Amino acid sequence: MPYNKNKQQAFQAAQQAFVQLEDAYQQLDEQSPDYGHQTKRVHEELNEAEQIIEKAYVVATEHQKHQLDIYANELMNVKYELFK
Template identity: 40%
Template sequence: MSYYQNKQEAFQHASNKVNDAERTADDILMAIHEADYGTELAHLKEEVNQAYQQVEKALTVASEHQETQLKSYKEQLDKIRNQLL
């Protein structure tokens, strides 16, 4: 696999994880008064942690443009943490 593909793949994985975390956060906000809120919150924490890890990995091989976007993803994850966690 070429270096470019590694960068692109790492970036795509990070992007997917951030999107997963955002969808889970949206689901949590809708279910905030339901009985399984605690379970969903634990799931969200795991999603956010996985997304952070993937973003950090992607940053190690990111192009300049990707680095800017990945830093934006980290800010999105921080907002999720501050909102719900």
């Protein structure tokens, strides 16, 4: 049973990292004097989310892997938007 618990914890950590990235990304405001700081935070959240999702993918169930794939695609979209 601990193995299943680890799967669930890893998946929940990935979900949380993704939500934190979304929050940081949605708060980006090019007109804000804090835009540089906001951008740095998004980069940090992006890097952290990528690492956590990668680790979760190793122990994920098939259903969780599907959701992690969706998160990974969204991360790529954020990355594209940041670096275009």
